[in-house]
Amino acid sequence: xxxxxxxxxxxxxxxxxxxxxxxxxxxxxxxxxxxxxxxxxxxxxxxxxxxxxxxxxxxxxxxxxxxxxxxxxxxxxxxxxxxxxxxxxxxxxxxxxxxxxxxxxxxxxxxxxxxxxxxxxxxxxxxxxxxxxxxxxxxxxxxxxxxxxxxxxx
Numbered sequence: 001x002x003x004x005x006x007x008x009x010x011x012x013x014x015x016x017x018x019x020x021x022x023x024x025x026x027x028x029x030x031x032x033x034x035x036x037x038x039x040x041x042x043x044x045x046x047x048x049x050x051x052x053x054x055x056x057x058x059x060x061x062x063x064x065x066x067x068x069x070x071x072x073x074x075x076x077x078x079x080x081x082x083x084x085x086x087x088x089x090x091x092x093x094x095x096x097x098x099x100x101x102x103x104x105x106x107x108x109x110x111x112x113x114x115x116x117x118x119x120x121x122x123x124x125x126x127x128x129x130x131x132x133x134x135x136x137x138x139x140x141x142x143x144x145x146x147x148x149x150x151x152x153x154x
Contacts, residue, residue: 064112065102071117077135078114080105088129089146095120101131 060089078100082088092103100114120138127136 005103051074065105065114067102067113067114069100069117072089074140076116076120076138078116078138080134080136081132082106082129082133082134085129085132091092091134091135093127096123100136100138109119115152 005088031046065080067078069076069078071077080102082105084106087105090104090108094103094110095102095116097119098116100113100116102114104110105112116138121141124139125137
């Protein structure tokens with residue numbers, strides 16, 4: 001069993017946490033994480049640095065896509081707002097296990113790469129356009145293949 005009496009919180013801390021509002025708890029946790037990470041890294045740490053933001057990265061100079069990527073239990077979704085519906089016939093979409101590449105949007109020579117929040121399968125992806133949003137659905141891959149590397153003495 002865990003020795004809770006050695007835990008750094010006391011009864012006063014428990015009462016404070018129970019009466020805090022969600023935004024106060026968020027600030028409290030960020031403060032603690034900032035102090036812990038700063039002491040480990042030897043410098044300052046911004047808690048926001050540890051959060052992964054999955055936004056499109058243009059591979060060429062141009063307008064960003066303003067895309068968003070998120071995952072559910074089974075799938076990864078990428079949503080891209082498209083202003084001009086006539087551009088849909090020109091769009092080319094490719095993906096690897098962890099990246100989605102979109103070409104010819106918003107201009108003909110534009111190329112964008114979007115890092116996916118989870119590994120995805122090669123097959124089973126689909127794309128739908130509705131109400132000005134292109135939604136790409138990719139199936140998550142649970143088969144992560146590991147390869148063992150033997151260490152030999154020289």
